[in-house]
Amino acid sequence: MSIRVLIKEFPHRAIALTTSSHALVLRHTSTSTDQSANYNASTTSLGSNGVGAARCMVEFNTVEEVDLSDYRALNMVNAHGTLGLITVNGDIFLVVVNGASKVATVRLGETVQRIHSVGFYCLNSSSYDSLLNDEVNPYPTDTIDDEGFEMGFGRGKGEGPLEHPCLALKKLLSSGTFYYSSDFDLTRRLQERSSDAATVSIDSLDAGFLWNSYMIQPLVDFRSRLAPREKQALDASGILTSAIRGFALTITVPSSSSPIRTPRSGLPSSMTLISRLSCRRAGTRFNARGIDDDGNVANFVETETIFWAPTGVCFSYTQVRGSVPVFWEQATGLLPGQQKITITRSPEATQPAFDKHFENLELSYGAIHVVNLLSNEKPNEIELTNRYRYHIRNSPLNVGDEKNSREHELIRLTEYDFHAETRGPGGYEMASMISQWIRESADGFAYYLSEEVEEHAKSNGQDYVMRRPATILQQEGVFRTNCLDCLDRTNLVQTIISRMALEIFLGHKAVGASQDFWVRHSSMWADNGDALSRIYAGTGALKSSFTRHGKMSLAGALADARKSATRMYINNFADKGRQNTIDMLLGRLMGQVPVHLYDPINDYVMTELSRRAAEFTQTEVIHILVGTFNLNGKTNGLHEDLSPWLCPNVDPSQQCPEIVAVGFQEIVELSPQQIMSTDPARRQMWEQAVRNCLNENAAKHGKEDYVLLRGGQLVGASLSVFVRANSLKFIKNVEGSLKKTGMSGIAGNKGAVAIRMEYANTSICFVTAHLAAGFANYEERNRDYKTISHGLRFQRNRSIEDHDTVIWLGDFNYRIGLSNEKVQKLCHVVDLETLYENDQLNVQMVAGLTFPYYSEARITFLPTYKYDIGTDTYDTSEKARIPAWCDRVLRKGDNIRQINYDAAPLRFSDHRPVYATFQCLVSKVDEKKKDQLSEDLYHQRRAIVGDTRATGIMEDTDDEDLLGYDSIEPGLPPASSDRRKWWLDNGLPARSRAQPPSNDHFPNPKRPSNPFTPSPEPDWVEVKRMGSRAEPPPARGTARAHTVDFNGTSTPNSLSGSTTNLNQMKPNSMARKLIAPPFNLSNPSTTPIPNVDGAIDALKRTPSNTSTHSLPNYLPHRGPPTQQAHPPPPSNLAREISRKPAPPVPTKKPSLLGTAVSPSPASTPSPPSQRHREDLHVDARPQPPPPRRSMAPPKTERKPVAPASLIDTSEDKPPLPPRTGTGLSAASNGSAAGRGRSLMDEEPEDMESLRGWEVLRPVR
Structure with missing residues (x-):
């Protein structure tokens, strides 16, 4: 969307970013007078030297509501969005993207732009308007100037009478290493972002990869205070831009070379590579090494390989790289390879930061397989390897308390001496041998896969077809690769891992790839290595010739030598200046304070809307059915009648619920081959069987058909959510997530699948779990629950507990702590109370050791495990499993009420399926009523505040009076005046503008002087006038009337009420009251x-x-x-x-x-x-009479008239x-x-x- 940059000079300098429909206006407040307006907290910044945050007014509105008649275009080129605001040398600059080009297309409608040029426009001064017009080279080369940027472009240091203070920032942002997207969230991998999001929500971005987070944060905070409709308008306008640093490129794969072909259309496929460089510990090669105390490592990069085919198939695979996560430094030197490494902290002092780093990785990606490429011959690298190994061995992710803790080891380590392995005649080709050491993890981690599916549904008697992307698989682990710099060796090995993942994906599809496809893949990875190396070290990557062509040539060796020499020069002489510029961009310099934005009208409107939410919010009861079934790997039940389980004989109101959630366990036989990968075909067959059963029941009751909302699978466990077609309009923000717990988090034999949604304005989360087996392993099951509850995350780092309603269903595997004979007897006499008292889940929940704050309905059915298949007889095999309630349903939420809880008599598995029905109270917001109230409040507040807005014309008197005056203490507001008081919000005047209700009303003198003191006294009293008299001056207070009669009584009175006729009062009573x-x-x-x-x-x-x-x-x-x-x-x-x-x-x-x-x-x-x-x-x-003091100057003059006997006529008296x-x-x-x-x-x-x-x- 085209964005124009407009500016207004008088009476206040303001800059507007306008689209065809909306405008974002920013205006600097010239003095600290406005620090009190709408801001009740003090601002303190470490190292700010007492300088408070710069403040700007901001307003976002439609172009019809904003007066742009006094604005002019600031430049002839339309902008692509703003990166935010930054303060440099006391001046506030708005950073705008002026030039960009498309470099990648992930899927249809998802494009990535590379930034070529940015503009810095000052909000409080016009001194820099004529500067910074020369171009910066947008194309990366190896010609580097003394600042580490392209030579021959931009104004040199010291040239010209005035240098723009943001010149270095402009060079950095225009270096061609920054990317943005207006179509999707570029900071998150494909698996973590919602595919149905129409716009990019700026507040959901991953701040770890958002390089303009410091500059854009004031605008993000402003956006958070907008109404939902205005938020959507701001997001859709594309004004706010999120930038990453790294690499992005899409290569078109012709239909003839694509492994997944579309013979009918002949459309090409595409392969995309996106690398996201973290900004947490950003810097240059020798200035950013190792780890910090927050667990952030230097040169941390997330790289995602994406393959998309026109058939709707989309593959994604993610891997990461990063510096060795210990505290170490390396001094620069003039000889390559001779820079000494120093480890700066002891192992005990390093372990907490190391643990933070890997806990964050495990939370984001799942299990981690570390690939360490450091040498076993160089002393510096040997020391780092030993420390790395020590910390992995002592990590809490690998330490357990039980015998089976091996299954909870979430970190694996492979040490591969890259130089030693590739030293022989095979050269770098021998690096591919690493695949034999990591193949098992690659199979277990799987990959992300989505496919377009068609669904036929019927609603209101009409058939329609829905096409949507459906998630088939999710990646549940990550390779973390490192060498010393995480550049050359790392990029080559990551290329091998990416190819391995693609081969696994194509193997599951039973197709192969041509040589041309792999050449394109290698070329793309070589470009990626060059780009990342140029950012971190200043030159392209070494060994890129082999990565690109698959062999090492003489020209490639000479190019590597030249790059090494260039790196030495840049690292010794230019990195310090580049590091300072990066720190300024990220807001890490001493004294940097973010700009504070405020909107005096909208902030009030949002507060009032929150207070008056009951006026536009109503509640409604919906019905939910959940079912869980351990299939024992059987498929013979696909053609059986599932209605006893999914359509039980319950109350008619529960017959056709709005939402049906179905969880399966052991949907496939958990053989050693099966547990390492997921086959979605079995889940899709069961989903079709469930949908057919639901729709048959809906047709009997004359209800709408059910559609599959979303499904997810973790090898043997799956969760599918179905909703009635007429309920789709109330559902939004549907997301899915997985969490493995079995076999070091790599295999999928145990774990959980979760799906969350928002029904109207109520968030609901369904979790199906298959926990650890074994009679005595209840502590292992408790640990599985904690792993899932803590580790399973949705977008925006939302956990399971961050929902209004949570329902767990599945095979929890908790057993009954009695002997087999005793349990069999109790089952025979149906003594459920004794059985439940010895149920492990009940005991553990009562002790608070698992599922805290969850509830389970009263169990009225026999144990559901283990039966002889096809019978109602408990296990008669040699193992003689003790009957148990393995299959359970738990709930949590104040808005949910369970109605039914029972088992169904389906006998084709050794488990019995369990179902539960609920009534859920959801809140619905009347958007029309809310919008109308918001509009009324806006105009009401606007009438009060007047033009105290970014686009308004404010009184200049106070600001002009304060020019040249400094506060007696830094950070304090200026002295108050007759017009302004620093403690009054929104720039309200010091004197009240409240008018009396009528001319007969006056302020009540009995009213307390403090207006906030509770008092029964009204603010106004009504006194009827007689005859013609002057109008009273405007009075202060609110319109509360009081009628006073002079017979000694006073009564509250409405403004329209009758008053006492003063002509009816006795004259003597009044005369008496005149005299004290x-x-x-x-x-x-x-x-x-x-x-x-x-x-x-x-x-x-x-x-x-x-x-x-x-x-x-x-x-x-x-x-x-x-x-x-x-x-x-x-x-x-x-x-x-x-x-x-x-x-x-x-x-x-x-x-x-x-x-x-x-x-x-x-x-x-x-x-x-x-x-x-x-x-x-x-x-x-x-x-007693009050003191006789004059409260106002006299208006007239007159001489007193004395009695004749006292008049002295001899001379004039004064x-x-x-x-x-x-x-x-x-x-x-x-x-x-x-x-x-x-x-x-x-x-x-x-x-x-x-x-x-x-x-x-x-x-x-």
Whole structure:
């Protein structure tokens, strides 16, 4: 898919990668202001010198949702994807693949591209836009410059006024040794990846072979936070690219030369070789040797040979190479072969790392056969061989506690002195003699084989044909080959092993290969050896002439001499720079910190979707039937009626289950020849017999036909899963896996086959196992279970236990610990309880030694082993096997319930088949409802966040204010401002944007100051207005309403509810509440006094010596109200209180609690303004008045009007200080005068109540 690289310069530099349908936009945040946005954790990097991770905003959306009008094309060539982001010298670069060519086609629709050119585009600076335009040689040669790269290409060091900081990285990535695929997972071998995956899931890649894992990880983390639909869109876009390093090539094999021909079509076959170099301990020849503490070895390469034919046959064989897994080093030298080897750790200190390495190999590939090609004559190599042998002998994979532990030895060693064996007249041709030492393991390991199969099914009355690849065989072991450098000798021997595996495969097919086919095979392996040697040592491989042509010529010898001299130069003078570049690419340099990406909108949406999953998720019950049968190698039951076993007489709801899993053991006779290889023909015959029985039963009940979902076989054990045709739409991610346990993990006489799937949104795993035989070998069986449970893995390293529902079925071989006579008697009287109490599996499970947390239903049938064939009589042979429940079904999961558990009367084997039925609760997600909710949440969050996105235009004020300022401590966010607070997520403003529910709602002053404190108090109170008054300012909080009446009650109220009519209240009750009660001197209150905004003044107060008797004489004594000089109109008497002209302020020293008085304009006395007063603090107890402090500047000016007797007309007096209200009136902002009302504004009868009060002063 074509990808365009677009850039926008203003107001923020941003780069967009766009396809025809979607866009990925990245924008660098210029300061650390945004470190607080959507990021609540600190970032610490070892050796980072206090420098935090660079941060970028990212957004992935459809092109319709992204405004690209301000973007321009960054270059004329379309990109092939991005390798990720990297920080170099403080600048963030987006790495984009600009040039690539197809070099391999594994199967139809699975192509591999080789990278020729990459671009580094800076996200935070335009200084490098004009640099790095010259080309790097995409074709590997042996002309190497002083940095270990191609000579004559690229800008030299020190040339030009400015050198691009990523020049060395560009040379490395453009060297032609990196490959990627947009069609399949290139980091995994064919056996480990799902064949039905439509797109490459970037998070399922094998990080051990993913060379851009450090750069792509920020984008992988971003992808993990996307919704499933957006994940699929991002994967399908091909924007994210996964790169391996190594070799990939496909050679076309004409139909005339192909061993598997297609005479009708005449289409050619193909042979592909893929080598994946590990990045765990990557480096150059003398800088990366041996092993590290995590079990990673230098020059570890997985090489896979693939043959594909147009008939649908696909063969795959994998082998590995790697440095000797001990801690050793080798110094460079000017003479070839004279570099001294130093072993740096003792055997005891080396063993843990050695064990980690082989445990990882065993987990990934199964049994390991080590092929050591080191010399027995060179002292350095002899020392390494001795240590290698010692650690293999002491490996826990080869050490057991029991007599039969030999069967659990998973490492074999073959020492083959390559130089000694090929020194004679036969030359390198004698190397093929190694096959006689490894042939047995090659037969036991087998190979991966898949074939296309056709299935006819009927659904909804219509017949249709399904063509799909079916796995026939799986490879269950690996050869690990090594020499000193794992280059020349190793490549030649691996070529021989690859040919041996192909010959075994063709032998099973009873066909042969032409000489032309083998010439193509050898040529491909020679190219592989050259490519891997050039990566590790700097030149092509030695002995490649023999590998390519099958003989050694003089020209080949001269070429080897030239390569050796070139290697010496590069290893001594260029490897250090190359090693530094590799470490930078992999993020291993001191101070390197990965880029942090965040999306302020999508992260919130995913969190909300997870919290509200119940809104789009529903559950449904499905039915499952499982059956296990040890066939004893017989085939005479193929034509018998299997319905008593597969279609038992159970409840009608269980008659036609959605899923049927059938496990067979001893499907073939386990002869010494059979146990070394797998014949799928026998399994396919039984699968057809089972399918016919199921479909006949489905037709009787009017149900859809069953189709074979997947089958797997481990020599004698097989597992097949059938599903109803109408259930296929709910099933996805079907995978299979095998695990051998018998005879050192090479032979398939014992082991397990597993198949997992996802039914809707519930994961289900079926495991059929054939465990170790023998009456007393219950500990061996326990060990078999542990080997299978730990070692059997699916894709993404998923184990058996990583599923919602797990069902084990098979011949577990646990016996009954009683004598034969006693068991026979108990069976005769059907005393199942006594038998079960002595059952080995029951005893071991109760002791917690096997199958932990699994459950088994109550056994209601007689022991299923061992019968005389064709009868119901237990074994009467000389061996006289004790009857036992060998065939069992176990389950684990909170969502599964077992309904039936019984045996079926089929007598053509010495075992009886067992079946079990289950009800399984699966969860189904309504994708339409989920998508709609996701879209609503997205737009809702987008409206709140605004343009705080990668494509948005943000306010620049805060960023500009912080330019040039550094944090007082590295890693700390910048200081907060009036607009931003560093602790607020997603760049939210410091001031709340919440609007009141209506104009009649105000913040509740009784609400706690901490919004997170639980409180019954609502956020808003509703106060009905009278007449026309100004709109209140925007208030903070959430829309919770409260209605206040002035009769002393307050009730919660909805926004649309009715409120108390203030006109109906008594005038005297309101007037009383305007005046505070007198202060009780004998019992001063220590309760803190709240301010107007509800905050508590922390000042301690004591009664003052100043008494209110010093108030002016114009305050009348307490008694009946006096006649008002200017009574208000009668209609407003209940709401209005007139005021007299204000008296002059007494001249005395102001106190800290005094409140300034507002000045008035110089004018003639005017009638006082009529004010509304509403008291929001309703309390039955008398409260002291709050301190008289001004909370806002005055809006108007006016002079107080004094009584005529106090007016001094002799001279002009200076204006009084400003005066505002005390905050007793919450509605003062709505007054005509625009100011609050103070105690000086009260009527004489109101002020009368203040007599006898004491003024509170702060305690000094």
